[in-house]
Amino acid sequence: MTQFDVYRNPLRSQQRDRPYLLEVQSPLLGAMLTTVVVPLVLPSILAVKFDRLTPLMAVDGVELRLSVTEIFSIPRQILGAKVTHLDTERDRIIAALDHLISGF
Numbered sequence: 001m002t003q004f005d006v007y008r009n010p011l012r013s014q015q016r017d018r019p020y021l022l023e024v025q026s027p028l029l030g031a032m033l034t035t036v037v038v039p040l041v042l043p044s045i046l047a048v049k050f051d052r053l054t055p056l057m058a059v060d061g062v063e064l065r066l067s068v069t070e071i072f073s074i075p076r077q078i079l080g081a082k083v084t085h086l087d088t089e090r091d092r093i094i095a096a097l098d099h100l101i102s103g104f
Contacts, residue, residue, distance in 0.1 A: 002023070002085070003027050007020065019042075022039075022086060023037050024036050024037065035073065037071070046065055052096060054096070055096055
């Protein structure tokens, strides 16, 4: 598991609107039993769509929004196989997280 890997959401109650989870935790903390993830959500479910806070990202040809306000930790063992990797979106992911925390 690596920072910016994408996984199918294992939480059944959320799979329809939040089909994927993006791992954002630093790889330096890889020995931890949990990891921090941000849902990738269907754009239609978000009331607020600020490009800096909720940037669009494509996974398997589907456009989704990164919903940093829904950040949470999850046990690593329940994440399945990696679907893709969004390392090319690193700057926008970090900017969204920074905007959430600092407001800038």
